Structure formats: structure tokens, C-alpha cells
Amino acid sequence: MAGHCSAALFAQPxxxxxxxILAPGLLGASVAMAARRFGAARRIVVWARRPEVRVQxxxxxxxxxxxxxPEAAARGADLVVICAPVENIAPLAAAIRPHLATGAxxxxxxxxxxxxxxxxxxxxxxxxxxxxxxGSHPMAGSEKCGHEAGxxxxxxxxxxxxxxxxxxxxxxxxxxxxxxxxxxCEVVTMNPDQHDEIVAHVSHLPHLAAACLCALLAGKxxxxxxxAGPGLRDTTRVASGDPKLWxxxxxxxxxxxxxxxxxxxxxxxxxxxxxxxxxxxxLLAILERGKAWRDKIRVIP
Amino acid sequence: MAGHCSAALFAQPxxxxxxxILAPGLLGASVAMAARRFGAARRIVVWARRPEVRVQxxxxxxxxxxxxxPEAAARGADLVVICAPVENIAPLAAAIRPHLATGAxxxxxxxxxxxxxxxxxxxxxxxxxxxxxxGSHPMAGSEKCGHEAGxxxxxxxxxxxxxxxxxxxxxxxxxxxxxxxxxxCEVVTMNPDQHDEIVAHVSHLPHLAAACLCALLAGKxxxxxxxAGPGLRDTTRVASGDPKLWxxxxxxxxxxxxxxxxxxxxxxxxxxxxxxxxxxxxLLAILERGKAWRDKIRVIP
Numbered sequence: 001m002a003g004h005c006s007a008a009l010f011a012q013p014x015x016x017x018x019x020x021i022l023a024p025g026l027l028g029a030s031v032a033m034a035a036r037r038f039g040a041a042r043r044i045v046v047w048a049r050r051p052e053v054r055v056q057x058x059x060x061x062x063x064x065x066x067x068x069x070p071e072a073a074a075r076g077a078d079l080v081v082i083c084a085p086v087e088n089i090a091p092l093a094a095a096i097r098p099h100l101a102t103g104a105x106x107x108x109x110x111x112x113x114x115x116x117x118x119x120x121x122x123x124x125x126x127x128x129x130x131x132x133x134x135g136s137h138p139m140a141g142s143e144k145c146g147h148e149a150g151x152x153x154x155x156x157x158x159x160x161x162x163x164x165x166x167x168x169x170x171x172x173x174x175x176x177x178x179x180x181x182x183x184x185c186e187v188v189t190m191n192p193d194q195h196d197e198i199v200a201h202v203s204h205l206p207h208l209a210a211a212c213l214c215a216l217l218a219g220k221x222x223x224x225x226x227x228a229g230p231g232l233r234d235t236t237r238v239a240s241g242d243p244k245l246w247x248x249x250x251x252x253x254x255x256x257x258x259x260x261x262x263x264x265x266x267x268x269x270x271x272x273x274x275x276x277x278x279x280x281x282x283l284l285a286i287l288e289r290g291k292a293w294r295d296k297i298r299v300i301p
Numbered sequence: 302m303a304g305h306c307s308a309a310l311f312a313q314p315x316x317x318x319x320x321x322i323l324a325p326g327l328l329g330a331s332v333a334m335a336a337r338r339f340g341a342a343r344r345i346v347v348w349a350r351r352p353e354v355r356v357q358x359x360x361x362x363x364x365x366x367x368x369x370x371p372e373a374a375a376r377g378a379d380l381v382v383i384c385a386p387v388e389n390i391a392p393l394a395a396a397i398r399p400h401l402a403t404g405a406x407x408x409x410x411x412x413x414x415x416x417x418x419x420x421x422x423x424x425x426x427x428x429x430x431x432x433x434x435x436g437s438h439p440m441a442g443s444e445k446c447g448h449e450a451g452x453x454x455x456x457x458x459x460x461x462x463x464x465x466x467x468x469x470x471x472x473x474x475x476x477x478x479x480x481x482x483x484x485x486c487e488v489v490t491m492n493p494d495q496h497d498e499i500v501a502h503v504s505h506l507p508h509l510a511a512a513c514l515c516a517l518l519a520g521k522x523x524x525x526x527x528x529a530g531p532g533l534r535d536t537t538r539v540a541s542g543d544p545k546l547w548x549x550x551x552x553x554x555x556x557x558x559x560x561x562x563x564x565x566x567x568x569x570x571x572x573x574x575x576x577x578x579x580x581x582x583x584l585l586a587i588l589e590r591g592k593a594w595r596d597k598i599r600v601i602p
Contacts, residue, residue, distance in 0.1 A: 139530035159528045188528065201521060202529035206536040209510050212568040214591035216561075220502060226599045227460045227489065228503035229440035231539040235507040238532040239595040243588035250576055250584065260517075261573050265566065267513040272562050275551055283551065287544035290515035294540040298527045 014178035016041040020077035022070050022092055023048060024057070027109045027141055028083030029150025031183065032062040037152040040182040047073035048147075057147065071099045079179060081136075082108040086248045090119035093133055097123045100131035105172050107136040111199060112252035113163045113192035121165065132172040135163040135192055137199070138185055145242055153184070160185035161199075163192040200256035205264055207246060208257070210239040315479035317342040321378035323371050323393055324349060325358070328410045328442055329384030330451025332484065333363040338453040341483040348374035349448075358448065372400045380480060382437075383409040387549045391420035394434055398424045401432035406473050408437040412500060413553035414464045414493035422466065433473040436464040436493055438500070439486055446543055454485070461486035462500075464493040501557035506565055508547060509558070511540040 019041035021028045028046075035041040045065045048054050057063045067073035074080050074096035082089050089108045100106070106124070110116055117135040124133040138160040142149065160180040164173045177187045190198075214236050217224065250257055267286070274282035320342035322329045329347075336342040346366045349355050358364045368374035375381050375397035383390050390409045397407070407425070411417055418436040425434040439461040443450065461481040465474045478488045491499075515537050518525065551558055568587070575583035 139528065141530065141532075158530060161528070198525050198528055201518060202525055202533050205517075206514060206533050208569070208572060209514055210536055210595075211588050211591035212565060212572055213507060213510055214594040215587050216506075216564050216568045217502060218590045218594035222597075224499050224503055225594065225597060227440065227462070227499055228598070229442065229459060231442075232503050232507045233598060233600070234535045234538045235511055236591075236595050236598070237535050239591045241592070243585055243592055246588055247581065247585050251579075251581075254576060254579075258573065258577055261569065261576070263517050264513060265569055265573065267517045268509070268562065268566055268569070271509060271513055272559065272566065275555060275562070276559055278552075278555075280548065284544055284548050286516050287512050287547055289519045290512035290537075290540045291542070291544055293515040293519035293526065294511075294537050296523075296526060297529070297534055297537070299534070 014040060014175055014182055016079045016179065018043045018045060018077045018079075020045045020047070020073050020080040022046075022073060022080060022082045022096075023084035023088070024147045024150075025083060026145050026147065026149045027138070027154075028081065029062070029147035030140070030152065030154035031081050031083070031109070033150055033152040034155055034183040035179075036062045038182050038184070040179055041079075045073050045077065053147070060147075070096050075099045076101075077104055079175075080104065080106045082106065082110075084108075085245055086110040086112055086116055086252050089116055090122075093120040094123040097131060102129045102131065103172075104131040105176055106131060106133045107162075107176055109136060109138055110252075111137060111203065111249045113137060113161070113195040115252055117163055117165065117192040121168075126167045126169060132169055134168055134172055134176050135161075135195075136176060136180065137161040137163070137195065138180065138183075139199075139203070140185075145245075155180070156184035158185055160187050161195050162187055162189045163195050164189065165192070196253050196256045200253055200260040204249065204253060204257045205260040207238050207241065208250075208261060209264065210236045211246075214239040315341060315476055315483055317380045317480065319344045319346060319378045319380075321346045321348070321374050321381040323347075323374060323381060323383045323397075324385035324389070325448045325451075326384055327446050327448065327450040328439070328455075329382065330363070330448035331441070331453065331455035332382050332384070332410070334451055334453040335456055335484040336480075337363045339483050339485070341480055342380075346374050346378065354448070361448075371397050376400045377402075378405055380476075381405065381407045383407065383411075385409075386546055387411040387413055387417060387553050390417055391423075394421040395424040398432060403430045403432065404473075405432040406477055407432060407434045408463075408477055410437060410439055411553075412438060412504065412550045414438060414462070414496040416553055418464055418466065418493040422469075427468045427470060433470055435469055435473055435477050436462075436496075437477060437481065438462040438464070438496060439481065439484075440500075440504070441486075446546075456481070457485035459486055461488050462496050463488055463490045464496050465490065466493070497554050497557045501554055501561040505550065505554060505558045506561040508539050508542065509551075509562060510565065511537045512547075515540040 032044050043064050046063050047067050047070045054066045058066050082092050113135045121133045140154045140158040180187045333345050344365050347364050348368050348371045355367045359367050414436045422434045441455045441459040481488045
């Protein structure tokens with residue numbers, strides 16, 4: 001079950017000697033910038049797939065070294081954070097595994113965890129000393145992408161899931177929890193599959209709800225778009241996210257997303273019926289249930 | 302058909318001698334504050350239903366006089382803006398009608414227009430001189446309510462529908478268009494029924510999409526709420542709107558809302574099928590259609 005980590009755990013700060021970021025986009029750049037800002041890493045080493053990005057990264061203050069391969073960037077790392085699209089995370093973890101020292105920790109920032117952590121962990125057996133894989137998922141980001149969009153404050157007050165299996169070495173989990181806490185996250189540890197059920201509802205479903213709303217409106221007169229008020233803009237903001245990244249996320253979390261989507265369709269059908277049948281009590285009950293839930297949501301400035 | 306009003310029309314500023322606001326909440330207070338700030342009214346007179354609110358209003362700088370009845374507040378008005386819940390607008394318009402001078406304009410800020418404008422206009426025949434009813438709907442507001450939440454800047458850059466019938470005197474429409482433009486709105490005139498089809502899609506449907514998402518999540522573990530990232534908060538913000546106000550709006554625009562809701566359900570079902578059938582091309586097509594639409598939405602700072 002999920003458990004918020006105690007304050008005592010965070011009292012001992014973590015300082016990673018070498019932090020390696022693979023494929024820094026918005027999230028990876030923000031991890032590096034926050035680690036630098038909050039003193040959570042002494043040395044930050046980076047690999048990016050595209051040479052032109054590597055040339056850019058060399059000039060940035062949060063980047064101490066840029067390597068041309070993931071293997072070279074991972075060498076000597078105490079903590080590797082893989083920020084690639086979800087389908088590339090397990091292959092990258094397997095590729096760098098032989099170049100890591102015992103006790104090195106590999107994590108990721110992928111939006112799905114169950115299958116991904118099982119695949120990634122396959123290369124990191126826990127029955128002998130060696131590097132360790134533990135999944136992470138900081139609930140931060142935006143519809144923007146690219147390292148240029150990163151900020152050191154991205155994680156302040158955000159939830160971060162850390163998702164060990166039962167046999168993951170506790171010391172590695174603890175170090176990772178301290179790392180994310182140092183970056184400003186409120187860390188919660190849970191089983192990877194439980195993570196997937198939750199984010200299917202609180203992240204993947206909202207994305208689909210917004211995407212379908214926009215896809216529907218795309219078929220209407222294009223002038224309608226600019227007649228809308230701020231409500232539509234907020235409701236649909238996430239639909240600007242990268243479709244290919246999202247396709248990968250939805251594929252990896254298909255079963256949980258389909259279940260959440262079906263529940264949402266049932267809720268909409270109940271509302272449709274209440275409105276069509278002039279069932280005032282039921283209509284009001286749905287709106288009030290929604291408002292009561294929303295009014296208690298945590299607001300981060 | 303809809304037509305954006307020409308810049309030339311706005312070059313002649315409108316100054317209303319007496320502006321009367323009936324039932325000022327967030328919107329009515331903002332109309333008064335903006336009218337004062339931008340010099341669109343010389344004298345602002347107000348009626349509120351509750352005596353304790355009237356006592357508060359007397360002390361506010363945007364309020365020159367407070368009356369105990371709508372009829373008394375309407376007397377002498379050049380422009381009356383009715384800001385009551387949609388079901389109360391036509392009765393209020395009919396009640397104040399005998400107390401208005403020829404040429405006085407009555408409008409509202411209701412989120413529905415077709416049936417409402419027909420009912421309200423019934424008391425304002427256009428075949429003889431008298432006061433005139435013309436509907437308005439500024440696409441501004443928030444999930445907050447009450448006059449305390451009002452701001453003079455609420456209308457800056459927002460769309461405002463003005464919805465005359467074919468026989469509405471053009472001079473009254475023109476004055477009303479100038480008034481909203483003076484408050485900062487981008488005004489668009491169209492038939493009340495066309496308005497209802499558009500806002501069913503760009504305002505009422507997004508509200509229902511958010512409300513159902515929250516109603517669904519209300520049935521889950523309450524800890525999930527605070528594990529979400531900023532996406533869920535934005536996607537669901539409007540669900541905090543007043544359920545009773547929204548029930549009124551949905552009732553008034555039932556047919557258009559049901560049509561829009563059904564189209565949304567169809568879109569979600571298409572996405573469900575694409576994901577379930579591993580139809581990658583279709584899944585990506587929906588996400589890309591949504592993103593393309595959202596990326597072109599107007600952003601107001």
C-alpha cells in the first residue's frame with residue numbers, strides 16, 4: 001500500500017556524487033536544474049540522442065559533461081535518471097547496466113510503471129550485488145517539451161511516486177526518496193501496478209477527456225474556438241501534449257486506461273440520461289458530487 | 302450569421318447616464334467595476350435580493366445607489382444589466398418593464414439565450430416605441446461567485462455575445478455592442494439560437510466533461526486527489542462552479558447540450574475502440590486532431 005514517507009527520512013540530505021541524465025527534455029532538464037539548485041548532486045553528466053542537442057547542452061550551467069552514448073554518460077554514475085519516452089526506458093536501462101558500479105541506482109520519470117518496471121528490472125537481478133533499478137514518476141511537467149522549457153522549481157510541492165517491487169533493496173529506495181524530496185517533491189512509495197491504476201484515473205483519463213473534447217471541436221466551425229471563455233482553455237490545456245508520447249503511455253497502461261475510460265463513459269451516460277429525462281435530483285447529485293470532490297483538491301501556487 | 306463588429310463602431314465611445322445592475326454577483330460587480338474604470342457609465346444603481354448584501358453594496362465605490370426593489374433600481378436607467386440566475390432573468394425583465402423609459406435597454410449576462418431571450422422579449426414588443434430587450438453573454442467569469450470576486454479587468458479580451466432577434470431595433474444593439482466593447486470585450490452579434498449551439502459545445506460540454514471526471518474520482522480513494530499533477534487541476538477547475546446555477550443553465554439549453562454530449566460520448570467511444578483494438582493509427586489521429594485544435598486556441602494573458 002501507499003505510504004507517505006516520514007519527515008525524519010528527509011532530515012538527512014542526499015548528495016549524489018554523479019547524477020547522470022539520459023535524454024533530458026523538459027523533465028530531465030528540470031531534474032538537473034533542481035539538483036544543482038538544491039545541492040542534490042555534485043556533478044551532472046548528460047547524454048542526448050541528437051548531436052545538435054548535445055552541442056546546446058554543453059553550454060548550459062546545469063551540465064558538467066555531455067557524452068555521445070548512454071553507456072559513456074552512465075559510467076561512474078551514482079544515480080541515473082532516464083527521461084526518454086516510455087517505450088525506450090527499459091532498453092536504455094539494459095544498455096547501461098554493464099557500465100554501472102554496484103550500488104548505483106537507475107530510475108526513470110515515465111508516466112507508467114507496471115510493465116515498464118518489470119521489463120527494466122529484468123536486467124537488474126536483486127539476488128546478487130550490482131546496480132539497482134527503481135521506478136519513479138514525478139507528477140510534474142507541462143504540455144511543453146524540450147530542455148529549454150525546464151525549470152529548477154518544477155517539482156516544488158508536486159507528488160512523486162517511487163515504485164519498488166517487494167525485492168528491491170530498501171537502501172536504494174530510501175536514497176531515491178531522499179533525492180526527490182531534495183528536489184521539492186512530496187514522495188509516495190507504492191507498488192508499480194497500484195501506481196498505474198491511480199495515474200490512469202488522475203492523469204491519463206483527464207488527458208483523454210481533454211483530447212476528445214478538442215477532437216470533437218476540431219470538426220466544428222473554426223471560429224468557435226475563439227468565442228470560448230477561460231474555462232475551455234483550462235479544461236483542454238493538456239490536449240496540447242505530444243501525441244506520440246501519449247500514444248506510448250496509453251499503450252503501456254492500456255488495461256487500466258480502458259477501465260478508467262469505461263467508468264467515465266458510464267458517468268457521462270448517467271448524466272445524459274438525467275438531463276434527457278429531466279431527472280433534476282440525479283443531475284444535481286452528479287454536479288454536487290463533482291464540485292465536492294474538486295473543492296478539496298490541493299492547490300499549489 | 303455571426304459577425305465581428307467593425308473597429309469603426311467602437312471608435313465612438315458610449316457613456317451610459319444610468320447603469321442599473323440587478324443581482325450583482327461576480328459578473329454584475331465586474332460589469333459595474335469595469336464601467337466605472339473605463340468611464341462607460343456616469344451613475345451606477347444596484348438592486349440585490351438579500352438585505353445584507355444591499356448593506357454591503359452601499360459601501361462600495363462602484364455603487365452610487367442601492368434600492369430595495371428591482372423596479373426602483375430600474376427607474377431612470379438607460380441600460381439595465383440583469384445578472385440573476387438564468388431562470389430569474391425573464392421574470393425580472395417583465396417586472397421592471399413598466400418602470401422604464403422609451404429607449405432604455407435591458408440586457409442580461411445569462412449563459413443561455415434562445416428560450417430566455419424569447420421569454421424576456423415577450424414583455425418588450427418591438428412594434429411600438431418603448432424599452433428594448435437584447436440578450437448578452439460575456440464569456441468571462443470563474444468558478445468563484447459573489448460580488449466580492451468581481452474585478453474591473455474581467456472582460457479584457459473576452460468574447461461577448463450580443464444576441465438580437467431580426468426585429469430588435471438596430472440602434473439598441475449598437476449601443477449595447479459599444480458598451481461591452483468599452484468594458485474590454487470582443488463583441489460578436491448572432492441569433493440567440495446559434496449562440497446556444499456554440500456555447501453548448503465550448504462552455505456547457507466542457508463543464509459536464511469536468512464534472513463527470515470529478516464525480517467519477519469522488520468514488521475512488523480520497524488520497525488519489527492529492528497525487529495528481531497540475532493537469533488534473535486545470536482540467537477540472539470549472540467543476541467547482543455552483544451546481545444549482547449550472548442545473549438552470551443545462552435545463553435552459555437541454556436540446557443543444559444533449560446533442561453536444563452525445564457527440565462527445567461518440568468521440569470517447571471511438572478512442573476506447575482504437576485503444577482496445579490496438580488501432581495505433583486511429584488513436585494517434587484522435588490525439589493529433591485534438592492537439593492541432595488546441596494549439597490554435599487564443600491565449601489571453
